[in-house]
Amino acid sequence: MLEDLPKSEILPNFHDGGDAVPRDIPAQLWKMATTTVGLVSVRHGDNVNVMSAEWAYFVNKDPLYVAVVLSPRATSRKLIESTGEFSLTLCSEDQPEIADFAGSFSRDTIDKTASELIAFGEPEVVSSPWVEGGVVSLECVLRETVPFPVHTMYVGEALAVHLPDRKRRPLVKHGGMHALGAPLRRMAVVVTAQVVADDVLRVAATAPAVDGADEWRVTLLTSDGETVDLGCHPSAEYGDFLVDLPLPIEASRLTGSRVKAERDGAEPGYARLGVSLR
Known part of the structure; x- marks a missing residue:
């Protein structure tokens, strides 16, 4: 048996005020x-x-x-x-x-x-x-x-x-x-999007390697049901995706909109726009 950590159920945690706040920590959580x-x-x-x-x-x-x-x-x-x-x-x-x-x-x-x-x-x-x-x-x-x-x-x-x-x-x-078993195959596109200027939409994504055309299809899905084609684009140097695109609609219309990214052989990915997670 390999050496185990001593069991502990309380670990100090700190909030913005700097005071210690006890938190229940499951014993030997590190084994997960x-x-x-x-x-x-x-x-x-x-x-x-x-x-x-x-x-x-x-x-x-x-x-x-x-x-x-x-x-x-x-x-x-x-x-x-x-x-x-x-x-x-x-x-x-x-x-x-x-x-x-x-x-x-x-x-x-x-x-x-x-x-x-x-x-x-x-x-x-x-x-x-x-x-x-x-x-x-x-x-x-x-x-x-x-x-x-x-x-x-x-x-x-x-x-x-x-x-x-x-x-x-x-x-x-x-x-x-x-x-270890066989390598896990990634099956889905993971995409995020951000407005980096008043008229620029930055899109970044990763996806499984492809055998066919090495391109990414990007679509803007507005909150009012409009579908805007943002074109097909090649991969970056290491096979991932990063592109700056002209913003096709007013920034004020982005709240509740989504960006869709597609690549052959993978499930499409979606990103939220204009949503605050705080």
């Missing part, structure tokens, strides 16, 4: 999200400790930084702070047993590295080896420590990266441990 699982390894003398960290992720692209968030019970906290380094393997779907095992025992209880399921790769830059078989393994030097009320985040810069001999899919946590 999806997280990646990392195996953190740190060398200490002639030994190596390995543990599971459910909160392990990238936090910067260039330079490449990763973060692991550890609970007060984690022995690795003191090891990372004393050595100034760690290695991190983001688990693959082939490693649920290792992830469970490495999160169930402490180094203070037993040496987990004696398991034959745990194989280490030789580090190139730091002294801490990395666990083989993951999606990616990274040798990191500690750049920043961020204390939170309970947990602590350790931010490391990846100085060496190790990829597996074949592409592997990640292991994810969503309550239990899961593998």
